[in-house]
Amino acid sequence: MHKSDYGLADLGLNHPGQVHRNLSVAELVEAALHRGEGVLTAGGALRVATGKYTGRSPHDKFVVDRPALHDRIWWGNNAPFEPERFERLYRRLLAYLEQRELFIFDGFAGADPRYRLPIRVVNELAWQNLFAHQLFRRPTAEALKAPEPGSTIIAAPGFKADPALDGTNSEAFIVLDFERRLVLIGGTSYAGEIKKSVFTVMNYLLPLKGVLSMHCSANQGEDGDVALFFGLSGTGKTTLSADPQRFLIGDDEHGWSDEGIFNFEGGCYAKCIRLSQEHEPQIWGAIRFGTVLENVVLDPATRLPDYADDSLTENTRAAYPLDHIPGAVLSGTGGVPRTIIFLTADAFGVLPPIARLTR
Numbered sequence: 001m002h003k004s005d006y007g008l009a010d011l012g013l014n015h016p017g018q019v020h021r022n023l024s025v026a027e028l029v030e031a032a033l034h035r036g037e038g039v040l041t042a043g044g045a046l047r048v049a050t051g052k053y054t055g056r057s058p059h060d061k062f063v064v065d066r067p068a069l070h071d072r073i074w075w076g077n078n079a080p081f082e083p084e085r086f087e088r089l090y091r092r093l094l095a096y097l098e099q100r101e102l103f104i105f106d107g108f109a110g111a112d113p114r115y116r117l118p119i120r121v122v123n124e125l126a127w128q129n130l131f132a133h134q135l136f137r138r139p140t141a142e143a144l145k146a147p148e149p150g151s152t153i154i155a156a157p158g159f160k161a162d163p164a165l166d167g168t169n170s171e172a173f174i175v176l177d178f179e180r181r182l183v184l185i186g187g188t189s190y191a192g193e194i195k196k197s198v199f200t201v202m203n204y205l206l207p208l209k210g211v212l213s214m215h216c217s218a219n220q221g222e223d224g225d226v227a228l229f230f231g232l233s234g235t236g237k238t239t240l241s242a243d244p245q246r247f248l249i250g251d252d253e254h255g256w257s258d259e260g261i262f263n264f265e266g267g268c269y270a271k272c273i274r275l276s277q278e279h280e281p282q283i284w285g286a287i288r289f290g291t292v293l294e295n296v297v298l299d300p301a302t303r304l305p306d307y308a309d310d311s312l313t314e315n316t317r318a319a320y321p322l323d324h325i326p327g328a329v330l331s332g333t334g335g336v337p338r339t340i341i342f343l344t345a346d347a348f349g350v351l352p353p354i355a356r357l358t359r
Contacts, residue, residue, distance in 0.1 A: 111332025
């Protein structure tokens, strides 16, 4: 066993290169810069480019179809993957990772300790490990000494699948095996795949415990009144929940139990296209040292971001921890919601921007 593999041998990875676990933000930024993975912006954020894939790849996402959980999966919305193909792909991925420098993040999804999921994210890229550090809930030093068993996400963008051999649709793949509590991601550098894979795992586990898993943002007022904002990507969940007059609980993923709501994450993943200091001051101010900027175009001389430039993608992103937002509810929890808002952003004008519904 490698003397500092931090338990990677349990995953079948017996001969990794140098392994780093739960490095600090500064160390991860330094590593990413040293490895040529990104550059610093004028404001101190780490800017990276994800290449071919600048968004999620839903046609490349699969769930391993095992008998014990077959009836719990909605196969109309999830592509099945044969266990034999998964094992072959996994062995090939492990072979690719041999002797490579790796970065591990051990933390949690779920702010409520009654429902939290221990997660381990293994990355070949330092900047993606920084993303995981900022997006998920970070452990205490005591929790790091004895990590709980949970789900493991292995992200290796440099490993590309062979559709003819692996049964994938392209070189990119996101394969979830709920029985083995393992997620494999390869062929794509877009960090949102890591985030959404953890969300998918929570979507599977929490309803079995009587908890509603929700794709929504949440904030609360001074008297503790909780509001939820539902809507598809780009409809304004992050923007509206980052209200200077209220306190942000979370910008994207929450659970609703009998006791109230809780954020799955410890950070935000905000869209940056046409971001302005005037209209989104809290998000603007959150983009500083420790933030990961994905596919935002920079002025080559000043390193100032041009948030209006969509030449790489419309889906430019910023990943930052909750504590970059003034007044955020760092516990990630709130009471039973009093207000629920559904954001339609209907370009056809059939649905109003906001409507109050009767029961």
